Amino acid sequence: MLQILKKTNIDFIGKRYYAFAISGILVIFGLAAFVAIFLGKADLGIDFAGGTMIQGYFEKEVKIGDLRAALSRNGYDDAFIQSLHREKPNYFLIRVKATTDEEVTQISSDILSVLAKEFSQNKFNMDSVDGIGPAVGKTLQRQARWAVLLALAGILLYIWIRFDFRFGVAATITTLHDVLLVLGIFFILQKDITLLIVTALLTLAGYSLNDTVVLFDRIRENLKLFRKKGNFPSTINASINEVLSRTIITSLTTFAVVFTLFLVGGEVVHDFALALMIGIVVGTYSSVFVASPIIMEWERRSPKRFK
Amino acid sequence: MRRSRLYLILLISFLILASLYALYPSIKLLSMSDANKEELRSTEPQDLISLEGKAIKLGLDLKGGMHVVLQVDKSKLKENEKRDAVDRALEIIRNRVDQFGITEPLIHKQGGDRVVVELPGLQDVERAQALIGQTAQLEFKLLETPENTMSILKKIDEVLAQAETTFIEDEGVEATEEREKEAEQDVVKDLFAEEEPDTTEDTTTFLEEEEEPFYEERPFTQYLESFGQRAAGFWVLVEEKPKVELLLKKPEVQELIPKDDEFAFSTRAETFQNQKYWGLYLLKKRVELSGKYLVDARPTYDQFRKPQVNFTLTKKGGRIFARVTGANIDKPLAITLDGRVESAPTIRSKIRDRGVIEMGGVASIEDATDLSIVLRAGALPAPVKIIENRIIGPSLGQDSIRKGTTSVIIGFCVVLLFMVIYYKLSGLIADFAVLLNLFFLMAAMAALHATLTMPGIAGIILTVGMAVDANVLIFERIREEMRTGKTIRAAIDAGYKRALTAIIDANITTLITAAVLFNLGTGPIKGFAVVLSLGVAISLFTAVVITRVIFDIRKKYRTLSI
Numbered sequence: 001m002l003q004i005l006k007k008t009n010i011d012f013i014g015k016r017y018y019a020f021a022i023s024g025i026l027v028i029f030g031l032a033a034f035v036a037i038f039l040g041k042a043d044l045g046i047d048f049a050g051g052t053m054i055q056g057y058f059e060k061e062v063k064i065g066d067l068r069a070a071l072s073r074n075g076y077d078d079a080f081i082q083s084l085h086r087e088k089p090n091y092f093l094i095r096v097k098a099t100t101d102e103e104v105t106q107i108s109s110d111i112l113s114v115l116a117k118e119f120s121q122n123k124f125n126m127d128s129v130d131g132i133g134p135a136v137g138k139t140l141q142r143q144a145r146w147a148v149l150l151a152l153a154g155i156l157l158y159i160w161i162r163f164d165f166r167f168g169v170a171a172t173i174t175t176l177h178d179v180l181l182v183l184g185i186f187f188i189l190q191k192d193i194t195l196l197i198v199t200a201l202l203t204l205a206g207y208s209l210n211d212t213v214v215l216f217d218r219i220r221e222n223l224k225l226f227r228k229k230g231n232f233p234s235t236i237n238a239s240i241n242e243v244l245s246r247t248i249i250t251s252l253t254t255f256a257v258v259f260t261l262f263l264v265g266g267e268v269v270h271d272f273a274l275a276l277m278i279g280i281v282v283g284t285y286s287s288v289f290v291a292s293p294i295i296m297e298w299e300r301r302s303p304k305r306f307k
Numbered sequence: 308m309r310r311s312r313l314y315l316i317l318l319i320s321f322l323i324l325a326s327l328y329a330l331y332p333s334i335k336l337l338s339m340s341d342a343n344k345e346e347l348r349s350t351e352p353q354d355l356i357s358l359e360g361k362a363i364k365l366g367l368d369l370k371g372g373m374h375v376v377l378q379v380d381k382s383k384l385k386e387n388e389k390r391d392a393v394d395r396a397l398e399i400i401r402n403r404v405d406q407f408g409i410t411e412p413l414i415h416k417q418g419g420d421r422v423v424v425e426l427p428g429l430q431d432v433e434r435a436q437a438l439i440g441q442t443a444q445l446e447f448k449l450l451e452t453p454e455n456t457m458s459i460l461k462k463i464d465e466v467l468a469q470a471e472t473t474f475i476e477d478e479g480v481e482a483t484e485e486r487e488k489e490a491e492q493d494v495v496k497d498l499f500a501e502e503e504p505d506t507t508e509d510t511t512t513f514l515e516e517e518e519e520p521f522y523e524e525r526p527f528t529q530y531l532e533s534f535g536q537r538a539a540g541f542w543v544l545v546e547e548k549p550k551v552e553l554l555l556k557k558p559e560v561q562e563l564i565p566k567d568d569e570f571a572f573s574t575r576a577e578t579f580q581n582q583k584y585w586g587l588y589l590l591k592k593r594v595e596l597s598g599k600y601l602v603d604a605r606p607t608y609d610q611f612r613k614p615q616v617n618f619t620l621t622k623k624g625g626r627i628f629a630r631v632t633g634a635n636i637d638k639p640l641a642i643t644l645d646g647r648v649e650s651a652p653t654i655r656s657k658i659r660d661r662g663v664i665e666m667g668g669v670a671s672i673e674d675a676t677d678l679s680i681v682l683r684a685g686a687l688p689a690p691v692k693i694i695e696n697r698i699i700g701p702s703l704g705q706d707s708i709r710k711g712t713t714s715v716i717i718g719f720c721v722v723l724l725f726m727v728i729y730y731k732l733s734g735l736i737a738d739f740a741v742l743l744n745l746f747f748l749m750a751a752m753a754a755l756h757a758t759l760t761m762p763g764i765a766g767i768i769l770t771v772g773m774a775v776d777a778n779v780l781i782f783e784r785i786r787e788e789m790r791t792g793k794t795i796r797a798a799i800d801a802g803y804k805r806a807l808t809a810i811i812d813a814n815i816t817t818l819i820t821a822a823v824l825f826n827l828g829t830g831p832i833k834g835f836a837v838v839l840s841l842g843v844a845i846s847l848f849t850a851v852v853i854t855r856v857i858f859d860i861r862k863k864y865r866t867l868s869i
Binding site (some may be wrong): 087131135136147195196198276 | 368376378418432433436440692693694695696697698699700702703706707710711713714717718719721722725726728729730731761762764765768769771772773775776779780783787790805808809812813815816817818819820821822823824826827829831832835839
């Protein structure tokens with residue numbers, strides 16, 4: 001049989017302090033991003049911040065500087081312009097933050113007429129327009145916050161019922177860790193936090209939990225078997241080693257499909273796929289190096305033999 | 308055991324047939340060329356509509372179209388009107404959209420005061436926005452007499468001129484002096500107020516002034532142009548409209564406009580000698596007749612092939628209209644829509660229950676059609692404003708479909724190939740399960756009338772990745788059990804049995820997040836949540852039950868290709 005891994009016996013638990021250090025640093029970035037979002041300092045997408053986004057392409061060549069200058073001349077000096085030449089030549093994304101609900105339809109039609117006027121010899125073909133008023137942004141922000149809280153609460157509750165409180169807490173901390181880490185990396189990469197990114201975060205919360213649950217399931221099974229031997233860390237280590245090949249294979253197949261999406265899925269799902277890719281790596285790492293050590297440390301500090 | 312397996316095989320066969328049935332319209336629609344569709348649309352439109360209704364629906368992000376969220380402003384309504392204002396607004400908007408002739412519009416309420424309108428495959432966005440977003444409050448109002456209008460304009464000029472000089476002198480002057488000047492201004496105002504009855508003289512002086520360009524003394528009327536001696540209203544150059552609006556907003560100017568009068572601009576600009584102008588009118592605030600007495604409105608052309616709208620009034624409306632028009636022959640009557648003047652024709656004779664709204668020079672027949680639509684559908688109970696506006700061009704949708712499909716195919720092939728290479732024949736069984744999963748997923752989408760969106764396509768890809776997880780868990784477990792020295796049969800049984808709890812737990816956590824996502828916001832995300840939860844639930848069946856049935860076809864295994 002073809003095997004990625006022969007039977008392994010790696011001491012994962014022994015390396016937990018390195019893992020805690022790495023995770024600690026990255027989680028701090030995640031928390032910084034979280035605080036920044038709450039203070040309105042992070043790059044929130046127009047879904048949440050409100051604003052206008054126009055995507056489209058010119059028929060002839062346009063330099064991004066010329067486009068910026070043209071918009072600037074017409075009072076849009078704070079417009080964010082991104083070239084999307086990956087998609088098509090002369091393909092641009094223009095984003096303006098709206099300040100009032102009234103401007104939602106006005107700004108987009110105004111920008112389109114500015115483009116028609118400034119580039120009268122070079123037609124701009126509009127691909128999509130998103131105009132979102134601040135009121136809608138606020139609603140979505142509130143919904144997203146609730147969604148994240150609800151998802152975490154649901155996870156805690158389910159694992160608590162299926163396993164026990166400690167497993168539930170460990171799984172929730174791990175999930176939170178994964179979400180914060182991806183958020184932190186997106187913060188460092190200065191990516192916009194959009195509704196689709198929040199969707200990716202919640203999806204990978206479910207996915208990373210998947211890994212953790214499979215591992216916990218095995219730990220629970222082995223704890224029953226090894227009850228008499230009573231060596232807690234080695235039970236956990238053995239469990240990790242046993243499910244390791246499954247963890248890696250599943251992560252690989254999922255990573256492969258998401259990577260395909262990242263490469264050929266186009267601009268709409270580009271950042272979404274990126275968040276999932278990072279999330280899959282982080283989720284795999286965390287089930288081994290975060291979830292299990294938490295259970296282990298907890299048991300060491302206040303011994304309570306698992307069933 | 309044997310019998311239950313038979314039942315399972317029967318169940319699987321039934322599900323495959325049912326899925327084929329559910330997917331048939333989608334497959335048929337997909338295989339039809341655009342020309343074929345057009346042909347069917349013209350010959351058997353009902354057939355096409357029912358076919359499209361049964362096929363998998365594409366979201367706006369794939370099909371292209373417009374998504375608009377309207378906020379109903381209930382602040383000025385009475386308590387009893389507030390309750391059903393949004394529902395009534397929704398009905399009226401639905402009426403307008405239906406009459407506009409868009410197939411499959413989606414209109415629904417969101418929260419307490421929002422209406423969501425989704426119009427697929429729409430070309431003329433601005434027209435649709437105007438159609439949906441206007442209150443369409445039709446009112447008939449008389450104009451202020453030319454004499455009074457002139458006198459008010461003159462006063463505005465004088466007060467503004469005074470204010471300008473005051474402003475210049477004011478610079479660096481003590482506050483006490485400022486107060487004195489203000490007092491002086493009041494005196495000026497009072498003087499003019501006394502002069503008011505003597506309007507004819509005022510008008511002549513004003514007209515004389517018009518011939519001599521003393522612009523500095525005419526800070527307001529310099530922007531107004533009058534065509535003809537007693538024309539109803541003035542013309543303002545398009546570029547100068549903001550200045551005029553600014554001047555009109557000034558409190559000192561507002562004070563000069565009588566309480567029962569108001570200034571109103573025209574609905575659209577007109578072109579004279581290559582210049583574009585807005586009309587500006589001084590109207591009586593009193594509403595002589597409102598749109599609620601209207602029973603019908605139809606677009607037509609006048610004798611100069613200019614579009615106009617013919618309207619019919621109710622009996623009661625006709626009586627009121629006859630009284631108003633009879634008493635004001637040879638005077639202009641303004642027809643306003645949402646406070647803007649559509650036209651201001653002069654009443655020639657008494658009109659009863661049939662009238663005409665002229666639309667002016669630049670109006671198109673589409674404008675006349677739209678005006679008829681909103682008039683027939685009635686006015687919204689409260690003003691609405693567009694607070695979210697998304698437009699997806701058809702080419703972007705096509706692009707997304709193409710890229711999404713490519714991603715699904717490539718991702719799918721990678722996973723299938725990997726499973727066969729890694730798990731050999733068992734991998735092939737798992738591949739079959741994944742294929743069935745995708746097939747059932749699409750069928751379920753069609754049967755549940757779910758909408759496929761771009762994030763939904765991403766969900767399909769993710770499902771493919773995750774669906775094999777169950778099989779990986781089982782196969783790895785079988786391998787482990789085989790290593791402990793069990794017989795192959797026993798290893799398969801133990802593998803399935805022991806892996807099951809982990810599979811169920813893992814899938815339920817995904818379902819929890821999918822359920823939360825379903826309640827989060829917009830259509831595309833909902834599409835993702837639907838696909839993910841359906842995919843995960845189906846994978847439980849395909850990966851666990853169906854592969855097991857295949858493994859169980861043989862009773863004894865000497866070797867296992869895994």
